[in-house]
Amino acid sequence: MNKIYLTLLVLLVFVPQVQAQIPQDSILNTTWILTQATNILPIQRQTTLQINTVKYEIKGFAGCNNYTLPIKQIKERRNYTQITTDAIITNDNSCTKNVNEFEKAFLHALSNQRLRVETDQAKLTIVNENKQTFTFSVQPQNPLLNYIEKHAWKLIQLKGNSDRVYHPYLTFDFHSNTVSGYTGCSYFTGKIAISNALNKIQFFDLEVKKRTCMSTNRKTVEKDFIQLLEGETFSFDVAEQTLNLYQDNALLLMFGFIPKHLISE
Numbered sequence: 001m002n003k004i005y006l007t008l009l010v011l012l013v014f015v016p017q018v019q020a021q022i023p024q025d026s027i028l029n030t031t032w033i034l035t036q037a038t039n040i041l042p043i044q045r046q047t048t049l050q051i052n053t054v055k056y057e058i059k060g061f062a063g064c065n066n067y068t069l070p071i072k073q074i075k076e077r078r079n080y081t082q083i084t085t086d087a088i089i090t091n092d093n094s095c096t097k098n099v100n101e102f103e104k105a106f107l108h109a110l111s112n113q114r115l116r117v118e119t120d121q122a123k124l125t126i127v128n129e130n131k132q133t134f135t136f137s138v139q140p141q142n143p144l145l146n147y148i149e150k151h152a153w154k155l156i157q158l159k160g161n162s163d164r165v166y167h168p169y170l171t172f173d174f175h176s177n178t179v180s181g182y183t184g185c186s187y188f189t190g191k192i193a194i195s196n197a198l199n200k201i202q203f204f205d206l207e208v209k210k211r212t213c214m215s216t217n218r219k220t221v222e223k224d225f226i227q228l229l230e231g232e233t234f235s236f237d238v239a240e241q242t243l244n245l246y247q248d249n250a251l252l253l254m255f256g257f258i259p260k261h262l263i264s265e
Contacts, residue, residue: 031060031175032124032136033196039132040105043098045193045202047106048177049124049136051083051117058085058110061177062103063193064095064204069110083115093191093205109134142198144238145174152181152263153243153255158224160251167218168225169263170255179203182263183222185213190229201236201245203229228252 034047049060058069067090075082088111094100109132116127124136155166167184172192180189190206206226213219234245234252245253 031139033139034106034134035137036135037106037133040102040109043102044195045099046139046177046196047102048139058083061193062090062106063099064103065091065093066176066191067107079118081117083117085110085113085115087111095204106134145194145198147238148172148243149174150260151257152260154258155225155253156242156256157251157254158221159228159253162254166221168221169258171260171263179206183208183225184218185215185222186211188226199235199237200233202231202233204231206230 030050032049032051034049043063045063047061047063049058051058053071053074056071056074058071060067067088069088070086071083072086073082073084075084088107090107095103109128109130110126113128118125122138124138126134126136149172152169152171154169156162158166168182170179170181172179174192174194177192177194178189179192181187186208188206188208191204193202193204194200206229208222208226213222232247234247236243236245238244241257243255243257244251
């Protein structure tokens, strides 16, 4: 009998302990939305995070700028995963004071840290070395955003005027929080921010690749179009195959959808 107990003891000593790992299916290709944080108050804009354990990087949108956070090391602990990060890589664009202060604090909390990462169903929790806790939920699959992203959108009404043919169009990428399009004279790119309620959109950092434009009317529309979008927040909806942007319940911009393959730079 003593020999049996001794054998069991030896087996227990040499059997490796089971360690909790981040389920790959729950991490890769999953966008997480910040819902709660200690010490800093989440802003109304979506703050996103994607962990890629294959490329050893964390990427996302911090409210004003996209960021990349290189991963130095991943260790599996008994009840969590430890991720050691390098210095953050991001742009230095300016938004409002509140957004920039939040973004700076958020990125600082993740950069050059040993992060404790846990997943529980549709929730991701990250705790840094200073015991700051960040809670994320899975970004919901939104049929409306998927529909908007699927098409290009050509301007058909500007400030209530639909009595002329407009040439500007937009395309959206909600994963990278970017917008691109055509003004009627020139092509442009920029950034977008979506509210947590998924009912408001802001355009900012629009960069126009100026081209020679012989039409005076198109030049005027280009100026009005870009000025109307830059830095502005709109509520939006899709009705009868049109994308509508509102401010103070007034319809300012209406777009009709066109297949993406029909547009080219």
